[in-house]
Amino acid sequence: xxxxxxxxxxxxxxxxxxxxxGCLALSVAAPPLGVFLVIRRMSxxxxxxxHGILPGIAVGAVFGGLSIVWMGLGGLIAGLAVALLASLLxxxxxxxEDSQLAGVYLVALAAGVAIAARERxxxxxxxxxxxxxxxxxxALVLMASxxxxxxxxxxxxxxxxxxxxxxAAFLQGQGGRxxxxxxAFMALVVLCVVGGFTALGTLMSVGLMxxxxxxxxxxxxxxxxxxxxxVAVAVVSSVGGLLLSYYADLPAGPAVLLVAGGIWLASVAAxxxxxxxxxxxx
Numbered sequence: 094x095x096x097x098x099x100x101x102x103x104x105x106x107x108x109x110x111x112x113x114x115g116c117l118a119l120s121v122a123a124p125p126l127g128v129f130l131v132i133r134r135m136s137x138x139x140x141x142x143x144h145g146i147l148p149g150i151a152v153g154a155v156f157g158g159l160s161i162v163w164m165g166l167g168g169l170i171a172g173l174a175v176a177l178l179a180s181l182l183x184x185x186x187x188x189x190e191d192s193q194l195a196g197v198y199l200v201a202l203a204a205g206v207a208i209a210a211r212e213r214x215x216x217x218x219x220x221x222x223x224x225x226x227x228x229x230x231x232a233l234v235l236m237a238s239x240x241x242x243x244x245x246x247x248x249x250x251x252x253x254x255x256x257x258x259x260x261a262a263f264l265q266g267q268g269g270r271x272x273x274x275x276x277a278f279m280a281l282v283v284l285c286v287v288g289g290f291t292a293l294g295t296l297m298s299v300g301l302m303x304x305x306x307x308x309x310x311x312x313x314x315x316x317x318x319x320x321x322x323x324v325a326v327a328v329v330s331s332v333g334g335l336l337l338s339y340y341a342d343l344p345a346g347p348a349v350l351l352v353a354g355g356i357w358l359a360s361v362a363a364x365x366x367x368x369x370x371x372x373x374x375x
Contacts, residue, residue: 100332103339108228112345113335115228115236119301120327122240123285125247125320127306129278132316133258136307138279139299143286145175145197147205150290155208161231165287172283175201180276239288246281250274255316301327304353311364311371326356 103109130136149171150164157163179197228236247254253274282302289298305326312322334349341348363370 099340100336103336109335109339111228111230111233113331115233116301116331116335116349117328118233118236118240119285119289120305120331121324122243122247123289123302124305124309124323124327126243126278126282126285127302128309128316128319128323129254129258130282130303131306131310136303139282139286139302142172142175142283143290143299144199144202144205146172146201146283146287146290148201148208149174149205151205151208161229161235164290165235168287168290169283171201171205172287173280176276176279176283180279236288239284243281243285243288246277246284250277254278300350300353301330304350304357305330308353308357308360308364311360311366311368314366326353326360330356 104113127136127139130139146168149167149169151167152171153160153163153165153167156167175197182197254277257274285302286298289301305323306319308326309319309322313319330349330353333352335345337343337352338345338348343351361368365371
């Protein structure tokens, strides 16, 4: 069997094509947001939010069954509520936003698990870990819609977000309302986390956002280059992970993230920028 056949044969199945389309949609939207999270030293924020959406998803499942619309809406509301509450607590107490996020998300995670555990019809494992190969048309529409909104939204706030990420005090001094851009950015992050839970679950939806973003820092020294590199890494991870899942009989979601993790480790070792090899040569 030729190499081309090895690559194309798995995608002759409809469920594999839907899984690939969903992962590619997320690969275009999520990694650029991850790049900004890294720049803003908020890499773990997405991880916090992916736990914070669980109670909303669980409540959505209680009222609407395993409806993608109901669970997605519930997750979006919960994620925005977690981010807003953490921001309000930070301003009210003059504390650090990451510590307030940690407190809020732990309570939200516990509430979500408790709600899901009480409902016998809700598979907690499915909510936590997702199922890439079970992506149906409704889930695919949700993922494509979320990715489209996220890409367009990031394009709108691109310039002020860069300034706010690099020098928030300067933007505030120029009357740039940095808080508004921060809130809009956090809303886009929540949106992508919600879009990814369908395929990767609440515990791993952030993986396709952050691993390519972290790896991209070793492939370009400029923001634009890092965004392009992060999307490329995510696309390769999606295709490679689904192929690994098919041939090695592994769960698709973890397989995608394992490939992304492998690319990240290779980037750390031998990427052209800030890698072990680059430091050794310099």
